[in-house]
Amino acid sequence: MDFEDSPELAAFRAEVRDFLDAHAQLRHGDDRDWSRNGAALDPEVAADYRRRCVEWQGLLYSSGWAGLTWPTAFGGRGLTAAHQIVFNQELARYDATSGFLTAAMALVGPTLMAHGSAEQQERYLAPLLSGQEAWCQLFSEPGAGSDLAALATRAVRDGDEWVVNGQKVWTSSAQHADFGILITRTDPDVPKHDGLTYFIVDMRSPGVDVRPLVQAQGVAHFNEVFLDDVRVPDANRVGEVGGGWKVARTTLRSESSMISGAGQATNFGAVLSTCRRLARTGDPLVRQELAKVFTDEQIMKWMSMRTQTAVMTGRKELALHGSLLKNFFTRALTRRVNLAVDVEGAEGMLWTDAEGEGFWQYQFLNQFAPKIGGGTEEVHRNNLGEQALGLPREPSTDKDVPWSQSKRA
Ligand SMILES: Cc1cc2nc3c(=O)[nH]c(=O)nc-3n(C[C@H](O)[C@H](O)[C@H](O)COP(=O)(O)OP(=O)(O)OC[C@H]3O[C@@H](n4cnc5c(N)ncnc54)[C@H](O)[C@@H]3O)c2cc1C
Structure with missing residues (x-):
């Protein structure tokens, strides 16, 4: 592994530190940190958390750090993944987060950049990046999760509009979203894979019921x-009809890399303090x-360092498969909380x-x-079996087989 910053990255790190020192407090690692309130049960605390996430993202955007x-x-900086790693490493020490906005930026941004029309890019990307507009992902349905392409939500063309009928489920943060990315x-x-079309839907359209x-645990994530x-203008179609x-694959690829990067969250100290409190x-x-919990934590740290080294040095052969990182992280989490x-x-x-x-x-x-x-x-194990x-x-x-004749859940 190689942890040395190049001179350019070292200068960038110093710049990041100056910015964070000027605009955020160092993390305490306990309840004094507002950035821990993403799972708050109290509606007022949860609303305050969302407000602060929006403010923080707005500040990043206006100061050139988004x-x-x-x-x-x-509207971005055109820097490398190594710069993003440096920024994240520094940010981890501070009580600041963009919280619920982060996933949308990671999923919607790359999708619209790759497949959106010029008008869509112009209209949606800046408010997404500045945190002014929140998004949700309308993919999963009661009969389509792992087998997403089996989905049944129907869109039928009517002039310059599409009329959409169906049900989505497990839609994170839809209650706070202005727009959704929707597959129909x-x-x-x-x-099944050939008859799908992707849209942007305004979550305030008549007929959308969240x-x-x-x-x-009492929260509604x-x-x-x-x-x-629901009437969706054809101008909101992303990509070709039937394409x-x-x-969606662009969105799903971005989702996997975002989730596999989550393996750094660790908590050995908290388990140890509970054991000490109970004299065990x-x-x-x-x-x-x-x-075992301690060992898991060390392994996760090294796996994450190895992946970072791969990115920082361009040595792709060192990169670990995202499914390996994700499954290791969720197993370690289970062992710790149990x-x-x-x-x-x-x-x-x-x-x-x-x-x-x-x-x-x-x-x-x-x-x-x-885990889900x-x-x-299980699906990530399939990925490992096939791809690794x-x-x-x-x-x-x-x-x-035509979707209409296929067997479905
Ligand atoms: C916290 C959270 C947030 C989510 N947010 C969103 C969101 O914002 N938008 C959205 O669209 N969806 C979201 N989802 C839904 C998520 O994508 C699905 O739950 C997931 O894809 C699994 O689908 P399913 O729940 O229908 O389970 P199923 O696919 O029905 O799976 C049921 C069981 O069968 C197993 N299984 C299925 N297929 C296979 C296979 N081929 N091989 C081996 N085992 C298999 C699964 O592993 C699982 O144990 C979210 C889910 C969670 C938990």
Whole structure:
């Protein structure tokens, strides 16, 4: 691994530090940090968190720190992935985040840059990058998740508009979104991947009904979205009619690289402090589990350093497959939260354990979100089998069958 900055990156790092020192506070690593409030149960705290995310993104944009790797033609800085890594490394020390806006920038930005019309790029990219407009991803449906191309939401052309009917589900942050990226079926009589068309939908259009889904831990991260005779102008179509899968693949690729980069979040110190509070650090079985949590954390750190080295030095052969990073991260998370709740014993079943506000209880219930979102653990194992180990692809029985005649969930 090579952790030395080139002279250019060292100068850039100094510039980033100056900016962050002037505009953000250092992170405390506890409840004093507003950037931890993304999962807040209290609606006022959650609203304040969103406001601060928008303000922070606005500041990044107006000071030239947003869209570091976006081309300058689209309002970015045209810098390299290595610059973005340096920026993220420095930002990690500060109590600042763009929070819920980050995913939209990572998914919608590259998709519109690659497939959007000039008018769409002109209209949507700047407000996306400045955080003035929030977006959601209207892809999954009750019968189409891992097998996304099986989706059934229908769009039928009517002059210069399309009329959309169907249901989406698990749509993160749809209740706060101004626009959504939407995949629909425009031709049911061709094989499933060929009959899809991709649109931008205004979430305030008549017929869009967003219903938050309240999760076990009491928050509504995602929603059901019903689309009932929603009229979408043809000008909002992204790519060709029937070419939606190609456009969606750009979004999905961006999603995978965003999620595989999430493996750096670690929490050994928090588990250790719970074990100390309960005087369990002398128990050999607890010590063994703590050692595993610590080991996971070290491995994740090295995997992330290796990936960063690959980017910084251009040595692509060092890069780890994103599916490996994602599955390792979610398994480590499970081990960590299970240990904390186990050690708490009966207290672990209470929402307000001695650490208050259900810190571990929240994380215990939330562990399933990263395991499923952005592709399930099993689907990522399939990716590894096919793409990293070179195993044969899964058999597909409906590849050449018209969608209308295929068997569906
Ligand atoms: C926190 C979170 C946020 C999300 N946000 C969004 C969002 O903003 N927008 C959006 O559109 N969607 C979103 N999703 C939905 C997400 O993309 C889907 O949940 C995911 O793709 C899985 O689809 P599914 O839930 O329909 O499960 P299914 O695909 O029905 O899977 C059910 C089970 O079958 C297994 N399985 C399925 N296919 C295979 C296979 N080929 N091989 C082996 N096993 C298989 C799965 O691993 C799983 O265990 C979100 C999900 C979560 C958890």
